[in-house]
Amino acid sequence: MTALAEARLVMRGVHKRFGATAALAGVDLSVAGGEVHALIGENGAGKSTLMKVLAGVHVMDEGTLELDGSGYVPKGPIDARRRGVVMIHQELNLAPHLSAAENIALGEEPRLCWGLINGSRRRDTARDALARLGCESIPIDVPVAQLSVAQQQMVEIARALTREPRVLVMDEPTSSLTRDDVDSLFAVIRRLREQGVSVIYISHFLEECQEICDRYTVLRDGATVTTGSMAEADLSAIIAAMVGRSVEELYPRSQHQMGEVLVTVDDLAGAELPVSASFTLHAGEVAGVFGLVGSGRTEMLRCIYGLASIRHGSVQVAGQPLGRSSPRLCLHHGLGLLSEDRKSEGLMLTQSIADNVALPDLARYARVGMLNNAAMDRGVSAVGERLGVKCQSVQQGIGELSGGNQQKAALARLIHHEAEILLLDEPTRGVDVGSKAAIYALIDQLASEGKAVLVVSSYIPELLGICDRIGVMCKGQLGGLRPRSEWDEHTIMAAAIGQEVRRGQ
Amino acid sequence: MDSKNSRAWLGKALGVLGPFAVLLALIVVLRIAVGESYFSAYNLRAVPLQATIVAISAIGMTMIIVAGGIDLSVGSVIALCGVSAALVLRSDPNASALAIVAALVTGVVAGLVNGAIIAYGRMAPFIVTLGMMGVARGLAKWAGDKQTVDYDSSAWLNELMRTTPDPRWMVVAPGVWLMVILTVLMILFMRHAVFARRLYAIGSNEATAQLCGIRVPSTKLLMYGLAGLFFGLSGALQTARLTQGDPTAAVGLELDVIAAVVIGGASLSGGAGSVLGAVVGALIMTVLRNGTQQLGWESYTQEIIIGLVIVIAVALDRLRQSGLLSWERLSRLVRSQ
Numbered sequence: 023m024t025a026l027a028e029a030r031l032v033m034r035g036v037h038k039r040f041g042a043t044a045a046l047a048g049v050d051l052s053v054a055g056g057e058v059h060a061l062i063g064e065n066g067a068g069k070s071t072l073m074k075v076l077a078g079v080h081v082m083d084e085g086t087l088e089l090d091g092s093g094y095v096p097k098g099p100i101d102a103r104r105r106g107v108v109m110i111h112q113e114l115n116l117a118p119h120l121s122a123a124e125n126i127a128l129g130e131e132p133r134l135c136w137g138l139i140n141g142s143r144r145r146d147t148a149r150d151a152l153a154r155l156g157c158e159s160i161p162i163d164v165p166v167a168q169l170s171v172a173q174q175q176m177v178e179i180a181r182a183l184t185r186e187p188r189v190l191v192m193d194e195p196t197s198s199l200t201r202d203d204v205d206s207l208f209a210v211i212r213r214l215r216e217q218g219v220s221v222i223y224i225s226h227f228l229e230e231c232q233e234i235c236d237r238y239t240v241l242r243d244g245a246t247v248t249t250g251s252m253a254e255a256d257l258s259a260i261i262a263a264m265v266g267r268s269v270e271e272l273y274p275r276s277q278h279q280m281g282e283v284l285v286t287v288d289d290l291a292g293a294e295l296p297v298s299a300s301f302t303l304h305a306g307e308v309a310g311v312f313g314l315v316g317s318g319r320t321e322m323l324r325c326i327y328g329l330a331s332i333r334h335g336s337v338q339v340a341g342q343p344l345g346r347s348s349p350r351l352c353l354h355h356g357l358g359l360l361s362e363d364r365k366s367e368g369l370m371l372t373q374s375i376a377d378n379v380a381l382p383d384l385a386r387y388a389r390v391g392m393l394n395n396a397a398m399d400r401g402v403s404a405v406g407e408r409l410g411v412k413c414q415s416v417q418q419g420i421g422e423l424s425g426g427n428q429q430k431a432a433l434a435r436l437i438h439h440e441a442e443i444l445l446l447d448e449p450t451r452g453v454d455v456g457s458k459a460a461i462y463a464l465i466d467q468l469a470s471e472g473k474a475v476l477v478v479s480s481y482i483p484e485l486l487g488i489c490d491r492i493g494v495m496c497k498g499q500l501g502g503l504r505p506r507s508e509w510d511e512h513t514i515m516a517a518a519i520g521q522e523v524r525r526g527q
Numbered sequence: 528m529d530s531k532n533s534r535a536w537l538g539k540a541l542g543v544l545g546p547f548a549v550l551l552a553l554i555v556v557l558r559i560a561v562g563e564s565y566f567s568a569y570n571l572r573a574v575p576l577q578a579t580i581v582a583i584s585a586i587g588m589t590m591i592i593v594a595g596g597i598d599l600s601v602g603s604v605i606a607l608c609g610v611s612a613a614l615v616l617r618s619d620p621n622a623s624a625l626a627i628v629a630a631l632v633t634g635v636v637a638g639l640v641n642g643a644i645i646a647y648g649r650m651a652p653f654i655v656t657l658g659m660m661g662v663a664r665g666l667a668k669w670a671g672d673k674q675t676v677d678y679d680s681s682a683w684l685n686e687l688m689r690t691t692p693d694p695r696w697m698v699v700a701p702g703v704w705l706m707v708i709l710t711v712l713m714i715l716f717m718r719h720a721v722f723a724r725r726l727y728a729i730g731s732n733e734a735t736a737q738l739c740g741i742r743v744p745s746t747k748l749l750m751y752g753l754a755g756l757f758f759g760l761s762g763a764l765q766t767a768r769l770t771q772g773d774p775t776a777a778v779g780l781e782l783d784v785i786a787a788v789v790i791g792g793a794s795l796s797g798g799a800g801s802v803l804g805a806v807v808g809a810l811i812m813t814v815l816r817n818g819t820q821q822l823g824w825e826s827y828t829q830e831i832i833i834g835l836v837i838v839i840a841v842a843l844d845r846l847r848q849s850g851l852l853s854w855e856r857l858s859r860l861v862r863s864q
Contacts (some may be wrong), residue, residue, distance in 0.1 A: 329737070361738060368738070370731035372798040381728055381739040384721045392719045433740070492732035 029088075030055040030220045031076075031107075031189050038071055043424040045071040047244040053189065053237075058211060058221045060231035060252060063241035064455055069224050070403055072241070073191050076222075077109045078102035087406045089188070106188030112197060114174050118167035123148035125166055126181045149181035155210045164252075171201035179210060190214065196230060199317065200519050208234050217298065223229075226264075226481070228257050233515035242266050243454050250307045261483075266455050271465070273487030274463050276470045281305030284443050284474045285357070287326060290335035295321040297498030298335070303443065308465055308475045309503055310489030312482060314518050319478045319499040320362055323445050327352050327359040339443065353382050358441035360432055362448040362478075364425075368432045371421035375413055376402040378420050379434045396433070406431070410460055426457025443474045450484060462488050482511050496520045536568060546791050546807040553811060557818035565821060566852035572690050575703045578813035580605070580761045580768070581780065582706050585787040585805040586713050587757030590723070590750055592788050595730035595797025598751070600641065601758055602780035606773065607667040608633045608762025612684065613772020620679035626764045634759020635752050637663055642751025646744035656777065669773035676772035678846070688768040702764050705772070705850035706806070709757075713802040730797025733750070741819040783812060786833075791842040811836070 031053045038046040046068050051057045061374060062068050073082045076087070078096030087094040088107060096102035109474045116125050123145045132143040148162045166174050175195065182190055192211075196204045211221055211234055223235055231238060232252055239249040240263040247263045265272050277328045285303040295318030303309055313319035324330040326337050328347030328368055337344045339355045354358070361368035369378055376395075379402045380387065387398040402416045413423060420431055429449070436444050450458045451466070465488055469475055479485050486506060493503040494517035501517055532555040558565045584601050591598050611633045612626040619625075637659060644655045670676075682754040686693055697704065717723045725746050737743055766772050790797060790811055791804025812833060819829040 348740075349738055350742060353740040359738065361734075365735040370728055370735045370798065372731045372794075373727060377724065377727070378735075381724075381735070381741070384724055388721045391721050393721055393724065395719065510850070 028054050030057075030090055030092075032086075032088040033072075034086045034088075035077070036072065036075060037083045038075060038080060039083055041422060045244055046075070046398055046450075048246065049085070049241065049244065050246045051239050051249075053220045053222060055188075055220055056215050056218045057237060058215055058223055058235045060235035060238035061222055061224045061241065061265060062226065062231060062238055062260060064226065064458070067241040067264070067455075068244035069241055070193065071226065071244070073193060073222070076102070076107055076189070076191065078107075094281060103185055106186060107193040108182040108185050108189070110175075110178055110182055110193065110195060112194040114171075114178055116166050116174055116178060119165050121163050122152070122160060122166055122169070122177045122180075123162040125177055126151055126162075128181070130184070147184055150179065151183045152176065154183055154213070156179055156206075156213070157210075172206070174201075175196075175199065175207070181409055183214075187219055189198070189220045189222065191224070193224045194226075195223075196227065201521070204230070211500045214376070219487070225371075228260060232257070239253040240264055243456075265458075269460070271363050272455075272459050272462065273484075274466050275488070276466055278308065278469045278490055279306045279472070281472060284340055285326075285476075286336075286338040288336045290322065290337065291333040292318070292330050293327045293333060295498045296325070296495065296500060299362070299495070299498075299500035301493060301500065302333075303474045303476055305442075305474050306469055306472045307490045308424060308469045308488055310485035310492040310494055310506075311476065311478045311500065311520055312480070312485055312492065312514050313478070313495030314480065317495045317518065319366065319480075319495045320447055322495070322500065323359060323476075323478060323500075325446050327445065329358070329359075331429065335449070353439060354443075356440070356442035358436035358439055358444055359442070360381075360436060360446045360449055362451060364428055365433055369420055371430060372417075373420065374417045375406065375411070375420050375423070375431055376416040378431060379416070379438050381437050382435065402434070402438065409434050409437065409464060415520050424454070424457075426453045426460075429453050429461065430457060434463065437468075441473070444468065445476045445478075447478045448480065449477060450479075450481070453496055480512050485514070486511070494518050545844075546804050546811065546840075550811050550814065552791055553814050553818070557814065557821070561818065561821045565818075568815070569690070569833060570780045570821070572699050574813055574817050575689065575706075575810075576700050576768075577689055577817060578809045579700075579702050579706045580764055580777075581783050581787055581812065582806045582809035583658060583709060583757055583764065584761045584780070584784045585791070585809050586802050587754035588784050588788050589713075589717070589791075589800050589802050590726055591652075591661035591754050592785070592793045592795060593717075593723075593730050593797065593800040594726040594747065594750055595733065596645065596747070596751070597656065597785070597795070598638075598641065598754065599653065599656040599781050600637065600663055601761075601784050602777040603660045603663035603667065604634060604637045604755070604758045605762040605765055605777040605780060606775065607637065607663045607670070608759045609766035609769075609776060610667045610671045610676055610772040610774050612763045612766045613678055614636065614670060616678035616682045616684065616766075617676055622681045622683050623684040626682070626721070626766075627760070627812075630763035630766070631759035634757070634762060636755070638751040638753070638755020638758065639748065641755075642748040645751065646747040664774070664778075671772060671774040673774070675769075675774070680770055682764065684767045685770050688764055702767065705760075705764075710802060710806050717802050722749070727798055729829055730799075732798070783809075786837045790837065792844060808840075810860055811840075 029052045034052040036046050036049040049072055061069050071080065075082045078098045087421065089374060094105060116359055126148040127144045132140040134140045145162060150161055152158060155176055160173050160176060166177055192403045195207060199207065214221060225231055237250065238252050238255060240247045240260060242264060283302045284303055284305050288300050290299045299322045311319050321330055325332050328351060330347055337347060341359055344351060366372065376399050380398050384393060387394050396521060399416050406416060409430045412427050418427060449461055452517060465475055486509065489506055490510050491503040492506055494501050494514055496518055497520060541722055583682050588598060588601065608630040612630040615622055615626040615629045641656055641659050645652045689702050690700065725741050728741060728748060729743055733743060765776055767778060787808035788800060788805040790808035791801060793800025815833055815836060816829055819832060
């Protein structure tokens with residue numbers, strides 16, 4: 023409790039609901055001055071929502087926030103920044119055509135008179151901020167688009183520093199960095215710690231957290247599960263706290279009988295990405311593809327499914343070449359795609375569950391073009407029950423469901439279609455742990471029924487947990503699918519950032 | 528769960544009944560303001576007749592708006608269709624059926640041209656139909672040689688829109704009955720047809736529709752063509768009502784039609800909308816127009832009122848949908864007072 027006495031930031035009993043979904047259901051978090059605090063949790067555990075509450079983007083429904091011992095109720099992001107709470111988002115928020123100096127001063131440009139900008143002060147401020155990070159070498163006058171991703175991230179951090187942060191939130195700062203860049207980022211974080219800044223470090227790479235953080239707090243399903251000192255922490259205990267069950271329970275695994283080849287992809291290339299992808303997918307197996315953001319993993323699926331144009335290469339389904347692929351043709355061959363983006367592509371949020379699930383198969387319930395709505399509801403209900411979609415009825419608007427149930431409904435569309443080949447892009451993104459377990463169980467079950475499942479994911483433990491074979495995509499190149507036993511977290515990550523290739527030379 | 532369910536049901540019922548309630552309230556208010564003469568036999572026949580052309584066009588427009596599109600060329604296309612019908616009748620006053628067919632074909636062709644450019648040229652419907660608005664109006668004037676197209680008044684087409692119908696037992700003009708029949712058919716169509724379900728899907732999320740194997744471009748093309756059928760019929764009825772083909776008729780009608788659809792609960796961002804709502808929306812606007820006329824108000828007052836009604840109706844609907852106007856919120860407000 024001594025930590026609380028000198029705590030810079032204290033959050034108690036924070037609740038936040040979005041419609042039917044409880045995004046936060048009782049979060050306690052306390053961070054001391056000069057502490058690097060890891061905020062750990064699965065996707066959908068509520069980390070981002072919590073930080074948005076902290077940064078004044080969302081207003082919490084219940085709970086108290088204290089900053090340096092006094093009440094803190096941010097009226098909005100600008101107010102939060104004024105109080106010294108600064109966020110660095112996962113996606114870079116830089117204006118690509120502006121220079122580093124201009125980006126760093128953006129919104130708070132030093133003025134001369136009549137609204138004119140004091141250009142030399144702006145450059146001085148930028149230089150100072152970058153110097154504090156030990157990044158004097160970054161040119162401040164060229165458009166940031168010409169800088170490397172790591173350098174851009176430093177510019178972003180420098181901008182945060184000019185706001186004199188008391189609490190700095192870093193959301194997955196290493197997700198697009200190479201190991202060398204991660205090391206220099208950590209050096210910067212240590213320097214900030216010495217300067218007394220509180221850093222909240224969000225990541226699901228536990229090893230990283232162990233390396234840089236002093237204490238940790240684990241969130242699960244929107245609530246604080248456990249908190250403690252990182253040095254004394256047991257990683258497997260943290261994982262168990264994150265998922266709320268043991269790993270064996272989360273990733274069920276029955277014997278899969280690998281059958282005939284259902285899909286053959288040969289040297290597939292899209293307009294830009296992928297550069298080259300070749301693999302085969304068998305009946306009765308779960309194959310996985312890992313790749314970082316921008317590696318071309320999603321583009322590969324879109325090329326196969328006919329949503330993106332193919333530059334060269336071929337796709338064969340059950341021995342037949344697809345030729346000019348289209349979603350319609352793929353569905354006709356029993357190949358279905360689950361989109362990574364439920365909101366903008368996967369679902370029609372304003373329509374009912376039944377309409378969403380049955381959309382590819384309306385003809386099944388129609389005679390002379392007219393639907394039998396009751397039969398359609400029955401058909402969809404049956405699939406919905408099998409997948410455990412929690413809803414009042416299938417006529418309910420799909421937008422009212424929680425993320426996990428929405429995702430189950432999106433999967434229900436493929437099951438309802440009786441797809442033999444399922445391409446799943448990030449099947450558990452933004453989904454609570456309970457639904458995650460259900461989705462993993464479903465994938466396992468589908469494979470043991472003899473269906474072919476390809477899972478594309480940016481979350482390594484999930485791929486190691488459910489896949490029979492795994493391939494890694496790096497800069498548009500898909501390495502061969504190899505049995506899961508030949509992989510671990512480190513070798514997958516190394517392959518994803520192309521280090522394996524370098525080492526081989 | 529039960530109270531939540533019934534509240535959801537109530538919300539849905541309000542969405543359907545809302546426009547009806549507004550219409551009834553308007554009629555009651557006008558009856559009181561205007562007096563006995565408001566319910567005169569003539570007026571009871573005139574109001575539905577005045578609403579017919581907007582209502583039939585609004586049925587077609589509902590499909591387009593449900594699918595996330597828009598058609599600004601309705602007024603011009605109606606004039607063009609009306610002129611083609613009149614041209615047929617000028618050469619043969621007995622060819623009323625052919626005149627209607629000519630109007631329908633003209634409407635479908637205009638719709639297919641719009642649809643083809645929108646669906647295959649991947650252009651914004653707003654721009655394409657804005658262009659068609661000018662083109663169709665110009666074509667109508669060219670076809671009519673810059674004048675109204677007169678024809679022999681014996682053509683039975685004119686009977687369709689006579690305020691006092693010829694067999695008296697019909698009560699209202701055949702055109703009004705046509706509107707009623709089309710409304711019923713299209714309510715069923717929008718509820719049950721696979722095609723209609725695809726329109727809702729495209730309007731709600733075009734990416735999802737594509738993902739689910741719907742041929743989005745050809746569906747859109749067909750939809751604009753089908754909607755053109757309704758605009759063509761409106762054109763024929765317009766000519767019947769004026770008893771001549773007028774290339775300058777129906778200027779600005781597209782706004783009335785779009786307003787009717789939106790007052791009826793459709794969302795301009797697509798995915799929502801009902802035929803019944805659109806027809807009621809058309810009636811609301813006609814009742815307002817007719818009522819203010821009966822009260823002897825200046826036409827500028829009418830215009831102001833109708834403008835306000837459109838904005839208020841849509842604002843209320845937005846509030847209802849966003850949940851800002853939900854029972855929960857209202858009761859919370861009341862309690863906090």
